[in-house]
Structure formats: structure tokens, C-alpha cells
Amino acid sequence: MSYYDLHLQFYTITMKYMNKHILLITITLGIVLFNPIFSQNATIDINEDEKIPEILELKKDMEANNKLSVGYTIQLYYGELKEANKVIRAYRNSFDAWPASIEYETPNYKVWVGSFSNRLEADRAKLEIKDKFPDAFRLKPDRG
Secondary structure (H helix, E strand, O other), rough: HHHHHHHHHHHHHHHHHHHHHHHHHHHHHHHHHHHHOOOOOOOOOOOOOOHHHHHHHHHHHHHHHOOOOOOOEEEEEEOOOOHHHHHHHHHHHHOOOEEEEEEEOOOOEEEEEEEEEEHHHHHHHHHHHHHHOOEEEEEOOOOO
């Protein structure tokens, strides 16, 4: 076998493999480049009930007034309504960082302050409030 014959045989074998690779690369590029042309497009229409914004606003108000919280609050007072009103007025005259509310639990009233998502936040607030209301304590109320 001559050098020319070996070279021709090598060239033939090489071209077979290269043609397979070129074909594979061409098919891959074709799929990648032309796929977006045939892909599906869709639109989604969302129909929102008109009451949803109203309900969200109500939820926000309830959370601000400690009605939905699952976290912690600070209790300033537990007893008669007349004294509870005095305590909440005194609190509101001294602090405005956290909302306060009067909660009724038969037969007494409680003054609750704040709606804290974790114990650390509640303890920090309690430290500020303790000077004016020494009986204040952190509480995790059962809102069920």
C-alpha cells in the first residue's frame, strides 16, 4: 500500500466521522434556533372579585388592632373597664409606636399593646414600656 492509498483511506474514515458530527451539530442548532418559532404562546386572564381589595383592607385593619396576630403582645392591665380605659389613655399619651386595644375576657378587661411577630421584638418593646407601666408583661395570646 502506498502512502497515497493510506492517506486516502485515513481521509475517508475521518470524513465519515466528521460528517456524522457535522450532521449532529446541524440538527442540534436547528432545534435550538427554530424551536421558538413553533413554541406555544398563551395568555392568562385573572378575574378578581371586587370584594378582595375590601377584604384585604379589613385584614390590614384587624392586624393593626391585634385581632389576627399569632405572635406576641404586651399586657398592661387586667381588671375593670373604667381602669382599663385610664390605662389605655395613659399609654396612648406616652407611646405611639405600637397600637393598643382593650380586650374583653369575662368578667375582666385587658389592655394589650402591639402585635409582635417574635419574642425578641416583644421584649424590646416591653423594656421601653416598663418604665411607665411596671406591671407590663409579654404574652402570647390565644386568639382562637
